[in-house]
């Protein structure tokens with residue numbers, strides 16, 4: 027997995043998380059808690075993926 | 091010869107010579123802070139932060155007391171609310187403003203009146219039989235509370251009503267009754 031892919035993954039997770047946060051707030055205000063939990067879980071997963079991609083990128087970037 | 095790899099005086103930092111401005115990197119700090127690596131770090135951080143930001147809502151939903159319990163509240167005598175008029179009340183608590191409308195066709199419609207955009211109170215527009223939020227011109231369908239035009243995206247919470255002995259009661263509230 028190259029550095030470019032790590033970049034791409036991180037940007038995708040940002041996009042996904044923005045949408046998830048928006049939807050989570052919408053469903054919180056609409057008292058649709060089932061959906062809220064689902065969005066929350068997706069958002070946490072994608073945060074985790076972002077973190078992994080970042081660590082991977084860091085390893086590649088700072089190794090000679 | 092021996093001075094070859096030493097900077098001549100006018101090129102040293104703090105020199106009064108104008109040339110120093112051409113060889114010294116005055117934006118060195120910015121260049122170090124705003125580079126590609128720092129950008130990716132900030133982006134990754136933002137992604138994680140956005141993801142974590144959904145947690146408080148879930149936590150509040152889990153521990154919060156959102157049970158819309160059976161809760162009967164008298165609103166008004168039906169005879170005091172002629173067709174084509176409306177009255178405000180609070181339901182289920184004193185902090186939830188609501189609007190009861192007696193439509194021209196004789197139906198009773200009640201909604202929480204806080205606009206689903208930014209919580210301005212909505213009004214009954216008698217001529218066109220719609221609910222109007224004056225703040226940003228949000229329109230809601232009178233019959234089902236769905237947003238018609240303007241910024242609101244969600245319907246108004248519906249309040250179910252019942253008429254007993256000529257008195258209108260609010261009995262329950264439903265979110266997302268689409």
Ligand code: FES
Nearest residue numbers: 205207208223228
């Ligand atoms: S608050 Fe109602 S339209 Fe903005």
